[in-house]
């Protein structure tokens with residue numbers, strides 16, 4: 028081969044690797060999702076007019092998803108336990124979009140009350156005629172060490188994050204298979220892929236969701252127009268830390284902690300919508316250095332274990348000395 032061609036190829040490969048490395052350090056999502064958000068179908072176009080059911084729509088990621096979906100022109104079913112909060116979210120959706128009152132259904136729902144899920148699903152279908160997208164977003168986290176934590180907390184986490192989500196999916200999916208189209212999008216977590224201290228039960232419930240939906244997807248191979256997607260965010264600004272379970276079922280978190288270092292909710296929601304619009308099956312969403320961990324866990328687990336153990340030691344030490352667990356990586360132990 029000609030020397031010039033070899034040199035050119037060499038530089039092209041170097042350029043390709045450099046672009047990826049550079050992009051990696053400035054990205055806050057995996058490459059598939061990032062390409063989808065930059066060059067893929069626009070969510071304002073793809074999601075316009077779609078009927079989207081969002082659980083956990085009264086705060087945090089779910090609330091922000093509602094606002095952005097409203098601006099896309101999606102028709103909405105807003106669910107969570109507190110009706111007054113859902114009405115507030117609805118009002119704000121109407122103020123910031125061209126949707127009409129009848130385009131948004133407030134449908135209070137408790138994920139723990141599984142016997143109500145069939146009637147709630149029927150009510151949603153009767154109202155709009157169909158459901159295009161279910162976003163399984165409602166859930167709670169955990170801030171407690173395993174040795175201190177009651178088994179009741181583990182049961183509650185599995186009942187809410189795992190079984191509540193499975194139960195609603197069980198009601199909605201037959202409607203989608205009947206129509207031959209639809210999307211079930213589930214907000215899992217980075218802790219659905221990896222582990223971290225203070226979250227053994229939460230991570231277990233999110234790992235369960237990952238296993239469940241990854242397997243369900245394989246059962247639906249003959250429904251090419253049904254999307255089963257899991258979203259794995261790292262730290263995102265919301266009320267998750269404030270609402271987390273502690274070692275005792277009825278003991279609240281004492282301090283909500285610092286949110287500044289977390290990804291803005293708006294960015295997380297906009298990436299999720301880009302992923303849905305482009306049928307991305309698994310979305311990794313996190314700022315650096317967290318995103319680097321997803322790759323390390325996936326491709327270099329031995330190295331990932333090494334670093335994770337160092338960070339975990341610091342996180343546990345900080346937690347025990349009363350420093351906020353979420354910002355523990357960024358603060359010195361007392």
Ligand SMILES: NC(=O)c1ccc[n+]([C@@H]2O[C@H](COP(=O)([O-])OP(=O)(O)OC[C@H]3O[C@@H](n4cnc5c(N)ncnc54)[C@H](O)[C@@H]3O)[C@@H](O)[C@H]2O)c1
Nearest residue numbers: 083085086087088137138164165166216262263265266267
């Ligand atoms: N914020 C983060 O850092 C983060 C990271 C990874 C994953 N997640 C996931 O994102 C999802 C949304 O959490 P968030 O961060 O917006 O927290 P959040 O606490 O602000 O919102 C949680 C929502 O779930 C609802 N919910 C809780 N229990 C419920 C029940 N029994 N029935 C119905 N709804 C219930 C709440 O009312 C609220 O609307 C959760 O599944 C969470 O695990 C969050």
